[in-house]
Amino acid sequence: GDSVTQMEGPVTLSEEAFLTINCTYTATGYPSLFWYVQYPGEGLQLLLKATKADDKGSNKGFEATYRKETTSFHLEKGSVQVSDSAVYFCALSPPGGGNKLTFGTGTQLKVEL
Amino acid sequence: ETGVTQTPRHLVMGMTNKKSLKCEQHLGHNAMYWYKQSAKKPLELMFVYSLEERVENNSVPSRFSPECPNSSHLFLHLHTLQPEDSALYLCASSLAGTAYNEQFFGPGTRLTVL
Numbered sequence: 001g002d003s004v005t006q007m008e009g010p011v012t013l014s015e016e017a018f019l020t021i022n023c024t025y026t027a028t029g030y031p032s033l034f035w036y037v038q039y040p041g042e043g044l045q046l047l048l049k050a051t052k053a054d055d056k057g058s059n060k061g062f063e064a065t066y067r068k069e070t071t072s073f074h075l076e077k078g079s080v081q082v083s084d085s086a087v088y089f090c091a092l093s094p095p096g097g098g099n100k101l102t103f104g105t106g107t108q109l110k111v112e113l
Numbered sequence: 114e115t116g117v118t119q120t121p122r123h124l125v126m127g128m129t130n131k132k133s134l135k136c137e138q139h140l141g142h143n144a145m146y147w148y149k150q151s152a153k154k155p156l157e158l159m160f161v162y163s164l165e166e167r168v169e170n171n172s173v174p175s176r177f178s179p180e181c182p183n184s185s186h187l188f189l190h191l192h193t194l195q196p197e198d199s200a201l202y203l204c205a206s207s208l209a210g211t212a213y214n215e216q217f218f219g220p221g222t223r224l225t226v227l
Contacts (some may be wrong), residue, residue, distance in 0.1 A: 043117075043203050043218035051213050062124035089156070094212035099144060099163055099207075101214050103156045 002027040004090050006104035013080055013111050021075040023064075023090035031092040033057075033066055033073040038087045038106070047075075047088070050079045080111045115139055117219035119204050125225045126194065134222045136190040136204030144209040145187040146216065147179060148202040162187060163209045194226045 024029065035045040040103040048057030053068035064075045073090060074082045090104040117138045126132050138145065146157040161169035162181040176198075178190040187204055201223050205216040 014136065032215075034215070036218075041220075043119075043220040044205075045218065046215060076187070098214060099146075099161045099168055099209070100158070101216055105155045 001042070002031070002092060002094060002100075002102045004092055004102055004104035006088075006090050006107050009087075009106075009108035011107060011109050013109070014077045015082055015111055015113055017111075019075070019077040019084075019109065021052075021079045021088055021090075021109070023073045023075065023104060025071050025073065025090075025092050027071075027092055027094060027102075029095040030053070031094050033064070034075070034091040034093070035062070035064055035075050036089040036091060036103075038089065040086070044089060045064060082111045085109055085111045117204060117206055119202075119219035119222050121222060122175045122220065123223045123225075126191070127227050128196075129193060130194075131190070131192040133191065134202055134204075134224075136187040136189075136219055137208035138185055138187075138204075138217070138219075140206060140217060142206035142208050142217070143184045144207045145181060145184075146205040146207075147187065147189050148203040148205065149222070150203055152200075154205075160189075181201050191224075194224075196226050199214065199224055 003026045034049045035047040036110045037047045038044045048059040050057040050066035057064045087106045087108045089106045120135045133221045144163040149157045159173045160179040180188040201221045204219040207216045
């Protein structure tokens with residue numbers, strides 16, 4: 001079945017550091033890929049998405065590129081802020097949509113001054 | 114109200130109580146979901162309703178009973194829960210039939226079972 005693997009956290013960075021959170025997936029065909037973010041005490045918010053190979057999703061300075069050849073969708077940001085501290089979830093939806101969204105286990109990011 | 118709302122935000126209940134969680138979406142979606150989020154565990158999909166019909170039930174104990182009276186509202190009825198049911202319960206909605214399943218989440222209900 002479909003699966004998503006994320007790097008384990010917590011990831012601790014200093015403000016203005018470069019961020020990479022790795023995400024790889026296993027799925028048939030061309031799934032849609034998502035990054036969700038969960039701030040403390042809140043639900044999940046969609047951060048960005050990509051629906052086909054080589055697409056780059058971007059939002060709020062975050063980027064991720066859909067790499068079919070490496071089945072990856074790594075999240076990057078050039079300069080993190082304290083306000084980026086949250087848990088980040090990678091997820092996939094099978095080709096054609098459907099009702100199932102498969103999530104990774106989440107990676108906690110802590111940004112310090 | 115906009116997006117997906119959930120009430121209550123926090124709930125403490127005893128093992129013999131009966132309570133209900135409520136979710137409402139204001140996005141014009143026609144699919145709704147209940148998830149359970151426990152510490153140190155992946156997000157668990159509990160129930161899916163699409164066009165007001167339950168289309169998925171992931172082996173959830175019968176002490177959890179969902180209800181979807183219309184496409185905007187979703188309930189989770191709780192009775193005789195166990196302490197291990199303490200978790201954050203998240204509701205989500207999406208537009209069924211689209212090419213990709215982009216789900217929008219509510220803020221969650223933090224449930225504590227004593």
